[in-house]
Amino acid sequence: MIEAGDDSIVQDGTVNIHGQPADKKKTGNWKACYFILGNECCERLAYYGMSTNLVNYFIERMHQGNATAAKNVNNWSGTCYIMPLLGAFLADAYLGRYWVIAIFSMIYVIGMTLLTVSASVNALKNSVAVAFVALYLIALGTGGIKPCVSSFGADQFDETDEKEREKKSSFFNWFYFSINVGALIASSVLVWIQTNVGWGWGFGVPAVAMAIAVVSFFSGSVLYRLQKPGGSPLTRIAQVLVATFRKINVKVPADKTILYETPDDGSNIVGSRKLEHTDKLRCFDKAAVPTGSDDIKGTPNSWRLCTVTQVEELKAIIKILPIWATGIVFSAVYSQMSTMFVLQGNTMDQHIGPHFKIPSASLSLFDTLSVLFWVPIYDKLIVPFARKFTGNERGFTQLQRMGIGLVISVFSMVIAGILEVVRLNMVRKHNYYDMETLPISIFWQVPQYFLIGCAEVFTFIGQIEFFYDQAPDAMRSLCSALSLTTNALGNYLSSLLVTIVMDMTTRHGKLGWIPDNLNRGHLDYFYWVLAILSVLNFFAYLWISMKYTYKKATGHVK
Known part of the structure; x- marks a missing residue:
């Protein structure tokens, strides 16, 4: 047990890489977090560089239809956010967060390498089996990293030290900022490479980025504070x-x-x-x-x-489950950026000037730019301003922050639906039903991406902080994984909604809402469904959050 009052030793029970009590000056704090943020930036560059344009990879290389490709992407994305339950269990129970991140990162690199090979070698280019083996190895790899890395970063700040505790709240903002720096490069440079150079290079660069992520993580080992696993x-x-x-x-x-x-x-x-x-x-x-x-x-x-x-x-886990459930619809809205927004953008004019075309999947960079814009604004301006009125050191409570994001997400679906109405009106007015690309700029999609980015800063970052803070100390990885499963279930919900609407709207010879030729469909109706679900979800969240009470911890860690 750590002796209370020893100012040189961290009082939250963390140890260094050698298993000795962590020294306050030599370990942790921002000096350790820089390596973690570098790891997260490169890992997310690898993930988004591979996943952002995946729906088009399935359509172009695997010759799948729009609905099938969208469902495959949703199902794979969902698996990426279910697997963290496995990684989190191993981290909390037996291995600790550091070793789980290390082991699963290696699996991730193997998956990325295999995907690159499958996209580069002629004999494997059309092999769905090899591509799916690679993708699900990546899903397994990310399952060990995602539930642990944000909690591992937060572990670098001593919760018993008031000054370090304030820095921890700021860490979550900059952690999400680093995610989006990687996503920005992925959705711009890497999507362009995939579209204009080839899928081999398009997947090869993310594989190299993942290798750099591993190097960055291990480079900070002597500086890290490690929480000891607490048993199953x-x-x-x-x-x-x-x-x-x-x-x-x-x-x-x-x-x-x-x-x-x-x-x-x-x-x-x-x-x-x-x-x-x-x-x-x-x-x-x-x-x-x-x-x-x-x-x-x-x-x-x-x-x-x-x-x-x-x-x-047990009570703490049960109490956060209703809050967790309300994140599923938000995640379903978020998942549209990698499916329906891309398909919608495919039908619009992608030219910037006479000679350059921006791939539709690259529009997600405006979501990323939105996050990069709002994170420092939130951290440096909104929080100090809100603190004057709320008295809360965070500006808003975690629940208030998430609720604001849920409201903003409704408007993103409304804007997307209005754009689709305008697009379909143009189709009907000019008889553009069989026209592959309409004379309407893809940049009209920017507002819907920008709003989702703003919603992320409130809901997703608030969610990360909420599940870390409200989790029992020895269950933090598990609760972080639990928060990630909302992304999985959101993807599955989106996939289920696509299946239901296609089943209900393709009867009697009709093409349905989301046919391969969207000019003959009604994608706007699908957006209205998501907008209505988001409104209902917000009112459910409001009722649940008003009854929630925050946990109170006492004593010290053995």
């Missing part, structure tokens, strides 16, 4: 459920001091502080009620008697 969080959750069931007939006492907890200031969970008892979900308090058969003086059987902190871990 799923086992602890199961213990609370079993103990509660065993004591189903036990009455929870009105005096909460009777509930079992370790006598010292530290929790018996490695890497975790104690959590204060809360009055919500009191049925689970039964697991912490001592009975005559429980040995509270020795080491109780955790399958019969759990500590208050262990019970509160």
Whole structure:
């Protein structure tokens, strides 16, 4: 256990790469984060450089239709955001965040290399099987990195130190900023290379970027603060459920001091502080009620008697689930940038001057530019201004921040729908039904991309910070992974909506809302569906967030 009061040692239980208590001056803080931000920037450059234009790769190289290609991209993207549950479990339970990032980064590099080979070697260029093996290796690799890297960066700031705790909130903003620096290069330079040079080079450059990401990560090893894994969080959750069931007939006492907890200031969970008892979900308090058969003086059987902190871990997870669920519709809106926005842009005039065409997938750079614009504005201007009125050191609470983003996302779908109405009116007016590219500039799509970028700064960054902050100390990777699954389910929801609307609108010989020739479809109707779902989702979120209470941790980490 770390001795409280030792000013040279970090008090949150972190250790250095050698397993010794982390030194405040030699480890952590921004000097360690620069390597993490460099890693994230290059990794996201690799990911977006490969994924941004993937729908066109499926259409051009794999000869798939619009709806099929969109569903394949959504399903693969969804898998990329489901796999973090595996990486997070390994990090929290056994390996720690550092080693999970290191191992899964290697898998990622192998996947990127195989994808490059499949796009370059003539014998493999049309092989769907090889391409999908590569893509799902990448999904596995990103599954180990994504749930750990933001939490690993936040671990570099001591939560028991007021000055470092303030820096941690700023870290999440700049972490997301670094993501979008990589995305900016991907959606501009790399998409252009894929469109004008070839898919081999277009995937090869991201593979090199991923290799650089690995080098950047390992370069900062001696500076990192590592949180020790706390054992299987799923086992602890199961213990609370079993103990509660065993004591189903036990009455929870009105005096909460009777509930079992370790006598010292530290929790018996490695890497975790104690959590204060809360009055919500009191049925689970039964697991912490001592009975005559429980040995509270020795080491109780955790399958019969759990500590208050262990019970509160489960409560914390259950409490954030409704907030988590409201992120699914937002993620479905966000996923349109890599599918429907690209398909919509394919039908518009992509020329910049007489000789240069901008690929439709490159329009996502305006989403990235929006994020790069709004992050410093939010961090340096909006937060100090809002702080004067709210009194909150963050400017807005995490829940308020996410809610603002949800509102902005509605307008992005409305703008996209209006543009499609204008585009289809031009088709009908001039009989452009079979015209591949309409004489309407693709840059009319910029507002819908820009609004989604603004929404991201509020909702996604707020979400990252919320799930890190509200997670029990020993479950932070798992909760970060849980937040990422909203992206997965958002992609799956989008894929499901495409399937449903195509099934319902292609009956009786009709082409449906999203045919291969969008000039004969009604993509605007699909945007209206998403706008309506977003409005309903916001009101559900408003009701849920008003009932939410933030967690309170006490004591120190063992």
